Amino acid sequence: MSTLPAAGQPLAIKRLLPPGAPASAQEIVEGFGLHHHSSPGFDALAPGALTRPRLLLNMVSTIDGRATIGGRSGPIGGPADRQLFHALRTVVDAVMVGAGTARAERYGRIVREEAARELRRARGLREEPLACIVSGRLALDADIPLLADPQAQVAILTASQASLSASEQPDGARIEAQVEYIRASSEGRLDLPSALSELRERFGIGTVLCEGGPHLNTQLLAAGLVDELFLSLSPKLAGGDASGETLRILAGMDLEPPGELELLGALEHDSHLFLRYGVRGERDGVRGARAGSTASPPLSEPPAAPPR
Numbered sequence: 001m002s003t004l005p006a007a008g009q010p011l012a013i014k015r016l017l018p019p020g021a022p023a024s025a026q027e028i029v030e031g032f033g034l035h036h037h038s039s040p041g042f043d044a045l046a047p048g049a050l051t052r053p054r055l056l057l058n059m060v061s062t063i064d065g066r067a068t069i070g071g072r073s074g075p076i077g078g079p080a081d082r083q084l085f086h087a088l089r090t091v092v093d094a095v096m097v098g099a100g101t102a103r104a105e106r107y108g109r110i111v112r113e114e115a116a117r118e119l120r121r122a123r124g125l126r127e128e129p130l131a132c133i134v135s136g137r138l139a140l141d142a143d144i145p146l147l148a149d150p151q152a153q154v155a156i157l158t159a160s161q162a163s164l165s166a167s168e169q170p171d172g173a174r175i176e177a178q179v180e181y182i183r184a185s186s187e188g189r190l191d192l193p194s195a196l197s198e199l200r201e202r203f204g205i206g207t208v209l210c211e212g213g214p215h216l217n218t219q220l221l222a223a224g225l226v227d228e229l230f231l232s233l234s235p236k237l238a239g240g241d242a243s244g245e246t247l248r249i250l251a252g253m254d255l256e257p258p259g260e261l262e263l264l265g266a267l268e269h270d271s272h273l274f275l276r277y278g279v280r281g282e283r284d285g286v287r288g289a290r291a292g293s294t295a296s297p298p299l300s301e302p303p304a305a306p307p308r
């Protein structure tokens, strides 16, 4: 059994591809150069070519493909996975999740530690990434700590004209976050490409880190909106589908043709593998799937899930 390090103690993560000396999660992520795609230097890098932010997916899975254990992602990852997860948050302009993940994982503030905020400021980024929640029904309330926090800045991406309820819950909690809406609709469904373009135009977002969940991931891939996948492979075997609710990192519909990936990097710590893939294919091309249009098909309510 591995010994867990003290909280916050940077782990030495092995660099397999490209090879290099072991380094901390923060050093490795810094080396990705992702923050150079973020505002304010973004426009200089994209002379009219991009209409939307660069989008990175970050997911964790067991070796046998499970994206949840007991309805949550927390039991899958390990300490290095958590350090990489938080380090990635320090280099992007926005962190996006589906409403199912915000509810199940009870999302809170995106960057809590002052040292990480300071690091962001030093990189020329806003103190904290904009928290984006994709939702159809807007069934989001102050049970989600992010929404109860008056300091939090949140954007809701939706096709709906409704707004979050400001009424107090029985326990006295109410939505206190500063909430903006990106209402992008096509035939009554959320138009994800337009919503992402609006994120760039209205909020100056150059990079979005999408932390799931599986249903949202598939929508984004089907619409050709994903540039990279960070996949953390945990050395665990969780087994089959006794509950009938097993999720993999993608869910909801087939991708036709399947997405093609290119391995860009590999890291290892304590038998956990951390793989960085580029998504091959036409940028912003709709990848077919069964969506048929850039507007997303309706989604069923996901099963419920602590953040990694």
Ligand SMILES: NC(=O)c1ccc[n+]([C@@H]2O[C@H](COP(=O)([O-])OP(=O)(O)OC[C@H]3O[C@@H](n4cnc5c(N)ncnc54)[C@H](OP(=O)(O)O)[C@@H]3O)[C@@H](O)[C@H]2O)c1
Residues within 6 Å of the ligand: 058, 059, 060, 061, 066, 067, 068, 071, 072, 073, 076, 097, 098, 099, 100, 101, 102, 104, 105, 134, 135, 136, 137, 138, 139, 158, 159, 189, 190, 192, 211, 212, 213, 214, 215, 216, 217, 219, 247, 251, 296, 297, 299, 300, 301, 302, 303, 304, 305
């Ligand atoms: N292993 C990992 O790395 C990882 C990462 C994230 C989450 N998870 C797990 O995955 C589970 C949640 O994932 P999930 O796939 O069930 O849910 P999800 O993708 O996070 O969220 C689905 C919800 O997001 C909204 N949504 C997504 N795409 C939409 C679209 N195109 N248009 C409008 N609304 C859209 C809808 O919200 P409304 O219901 O509000 O309409 C939908 O019900 C949890 O158990 C969580 O622990 C695992």
